[in-house]
Amino acid sequence: MPFYLKHHFDPLVDEIRLKPQEQDDGSVDHYELNYIQNVEAGALLAEWVDPETVDSSEYDERFLFSEKRFPAGRGTGVKRREPDKLFAAVNGCVLYDNDKIIVKRNLTLLEDIDFRIGNIHYVGDLIIGGAVRTGFSVHANNISVQGQVEGAHIEALNDLNCRGGVKGGKSAMLEAGHSIKVSFCEFGTMKAGEDVMVKGSLMHSRVYAGKRLAVGGRLTGGDYFSHDYIYVGEQLGGGLGTDTSLVVGYDPVLLHADEEYNQRIKQLHKDIALYEKLLNKNDEHKEELTIKKDSAQKELSLLKKLKKKLWEGIRESENLDRCKILVTGVVKPGVEISIGSAFLKVDDFLEDVYFYYDNNEVKIGTTAKKL
Numbered sequence: 001m002p003f004y005l006k007h008h009f010d011p012l013v014d015e016i017r018l019k020p021q022e023q024d025d026g027s028v029d030h031y032e033l034n035y036i037q038n039v040e041a042g043a044l045l046a047e048w049v050d051p052e053t054v055d056s057s058e059y060d061e062r063f064l065f066s067e068k069r070f071p072a073g074r075g076t077g078v079k080r081r082e083p084d085k086l087f088a089a090v091n092g093c094v095l096y097d098n099d100k101i102i103v104k105r106n107l108t109l110l111e112d113i114d115f116r117i118g119n120i121h122y123v124g125d126l127i128i129g130g131a132v133r134t135g136f137s138v139h140a141n142n143i144s145v146q147g148q149v150e151g152a153h154i155e156a157l158n159d160l161n162c163r164g165g166v167k168g169g170k171s172a173m174l175e176a177g178h179s180i181k182v183s184f185c186e187f188g189t190m191k192a193g194e195d196v197m198v199k200g201s202l203m204h205s206r207v208y209a210g211k212r213l214a215v216g217g218r219l220t221g222g223d224y225f226s227h228d229y230i231y232v233g234e235q236l237g238g239g240l241g242t243d244t245s246l247v248v249g250y251d252p253v254l255l256h257a258d259e260e261y262n263q264r265i266k267q268l269h270k271d272i273a274l275y276e277k278l279l280n281k282n283d284e285h286k287e288e289l290t291i292k293k294d295s296a297q298k299e300l301s302l303l304k305k306l307k308k309k310l311w312e313g314i315r316e317s318e319n320l321d322r323c324k325i326l327v328t329g330v331v332k333p334g335v336e337i338s339i340g341s342a343f344l345k346v347d348d349f350l351e352d353v354y355f356y357y358d359n360n361e362v363k364i365g366t367t368a369k370k371l
Contacts, residue, residue: 004051005063008044009037009094010061011101018118031136033118036107037339039088040123045076048084071096075103111187112147113138134169149174150187156180160192162208163248166215168205174331185219191256196226208252220244227317227321229324237332246325249340249357254310268300284370325355337362 001333004118018035019178020028029233048068051059070078071084077089088094092105092276094190105124112130113120119137120126126140132154138145143156148164159325160176180192184200185287198214204221207213209360211224219240224230230246237244247255294358320340331350337343339355352364 002051003048003065003068004054004059005046005065006058008052009039011096012064013037020118030115035117036093036120036122037119038092038121038123039094039103040091041088043088044085045088045094045103046070046086050260067142071100071257073097073100073102075105092269093122113152134171147238149182156203165200166190167347177330193253195285207254210252221272223247225250225255226325227251227319228322228324232327232329234326234329235328235332236241236330238313239332242336243336245336245338247338247340248323248325249318249320250314254314254317258307258310258314261303261310265300265303265307268296268303270301323357327354328352 001299003127013034013044018033020030021032021034022028032070041273051064068084070076071121072078072086073086075090075092078086086101088102090105092103093107094103096102106123107122108129109115109117109120110129113128113132113136120139122140124140124332125142126138126144126332128138128145128147132138132145132149132152134151137153138207139155142159143154144161144163145154146163149162149168149172150168151169151201153173153175154160155161155175156177158178161179162182162369164178165183166172166174166185166188168186170187172188173191174182174188176192178193179195179197180190181197182190182199185198185205186201189206190196193210195212196207196209199216201217202215202219202222202224202295205224205263206222207224207226207335209224209230210228211226211228212227212231212322213229214231218235219232220245221231221242222233225247227248227250230248236246243343246305271291275289275296279289279293318340318341324338325337325339328351329351331353333346333348335346336345337352337355339362341355342357342360342362344355350364354364356365357363
């Protein structure tokens, strides 16, 4: 009696000729090619069924066998109580490898993330051998990028390491639940639950570090938020013509949420003003515009309440006495330093100093190298 191996993943996916994902309206998304088939531990991968029960549209003679022997590889397993079913033993991506069904916990992609590969959504650890091009996104557990990151969105549940650096073009967004390490970063945004570490220079960017921000080279231009402290090795600021702002003492994740609220509140004010202007001119769409205006006003009122509650949490997260900004190199004039509500604008060249909080003021200490 023949047996048919029914798959609960696509066993015939062609990684060379991936097709864009079709949307509900019939259009296609060229960024979504479904390169990876994710599964979680315990997921059903394949099972033996009667060939006569298989739909003709799914039937493939290559999966017809004379005996029940799973082509089981690493990362898969059979339960004693369900001998006719093959399950994933680990989180990862499922595929055929040398005629065996396997689940890879760790995945290495040697090429660039571009229109040939598409966006990556992966439940395991990921190594990218090439670059991540503008407009693409990568989501995984731990991520290591050997090439350069352009204007892409990369999100790691734990750690993110960008060995090739970041040239973000003002659109790169890097996020990590734990830490981010980059060789350098220009015109990008980084947000980490704990630490952000930059080996070289950090320029014209925005950084939100849940605990610490450390820059081995220069930090010039941009806005930088860290809960505990910021370290700069060579140079802080680019002179009076370059706006460089550092904030420590508050939870940066909450500050980032506050910025998002501010952007939405600003847009709602514009929308409400537009609806009021149109209502004064247009009677034909009065009902529709009134509904939109009322909806925007309700959302605005809610956001203001949420913003107030958020700032209660921000103030509770104050950690001012332990906060420091250390610069073992040069500090140029024009740099703005905030520790909690205390503020200082540097008006002269400084070298080998640290900034700290004392009696609601930002004070300057010398010989940061000894701290």
